[in-house]
Amino acid sequence: MADDPEEREFTLSINGEEQRIRATPDMPLLWALRQEAGLSGVKFGCGAALCGACTVHLDGNPVRSCVIPVAAAENSDITTIEGLQDDPTARKLFDAWLETDVMQCGYCQAGQIMSAHALLRRTPKPSPDDIDMAMSGNICRCGTYLRIREAIRIASGQEES
Ligand code: FES
Numbered sequence: 818m819a820d821d822p823e824e825r826e827f828t829l830s831i832n833g834e835e836q837r838i839r840a841t842p843d844m845p846l847l848w849a850l851r852q853e854a855g856l857s858g859v860k861f862g863c864g865a866a867l868c869g870a871c872t873v874h875l876d877g878n879p880v881r882s883c884v885i886p887v888a889a890a891e892n893s894d895i896t897t898i899e900g901l902q903d904d905p906t907a908r909k910l911f912d913a914w915l916e917t918d919v920m921q922c923g924y925c926q927a928g929q930i931m932s933a934h935a936l937l938r939r940t941p942k943p944s945p946d947d948i949d950m951a952m953s954g955n956i957c958r959c960g961t962y963l964r965i966r967e968a969i970r971i972a973s974g975q976e977e978s
Pocket residue numbers: 860861862863864865866867868869870871872881882883884
C-alpha cells in the first residue's frame with residue numbers, strides 16, 4: 818500500500834524521552850501513543866472525548882488523546898500512565914487504589930488515575946466537590962465511582978468520606 822502523502826515524521830516528548838514517529842498530522846495522539854510508541858496503558862473508549870479512557874497529560878494537564886491531533890502535541894510534554902510509575906503523587910494514588918480495591922475490569926482506570934493525578938497536582942487537598950468536578954469526564958462502566966472518590970481522598974491525606 819502506498820504511503821499517505823501527508824505522512825511525515827514527528828518528534829514527540831513522551832514520558833521524558835524524545836520519540837520519532839511517522840504519522841499524518843491529523844492522526845489522533847491516542848493512536849500515535851498506542852500503535853507507534855507502543856504505550857498500551859492509554860485506552861480507546863468512545864473516540865469522541867466523552868469517556869476519558871484515553872486521558873493523558875499534555876504539559877501536566879489532562880486531555881482526551883482521542884481528539885488531539887498528533888501535530889498539536891508536537892511541542893508539549895506528553896505523559897502517560899507508564900510515565901507516572903515513579904512519581905510520588907502517583908504512588909500515593911496507586912496505593913490508595915489498592916487499599917480501596919477500586920478496580921473491576923480495569924479498562925477505564927488508567928484514564929481515571931491520570932485525571933486524579935492532575936487534580937492532586939493542582940489541588941493537593943481536594944474537597945468532594947473538587948473531586949466530582951475533576952473526575953466528571955471519566956466514565957466507568959463498572960460503576961467504581963464511590964471507591965475512586967474514596968481513593969483520591971485517601972491519597973490526598975484526608976479522612977475517608
Ligand atoms: S476514547 Fe477518548 S474520551 Fe473516550
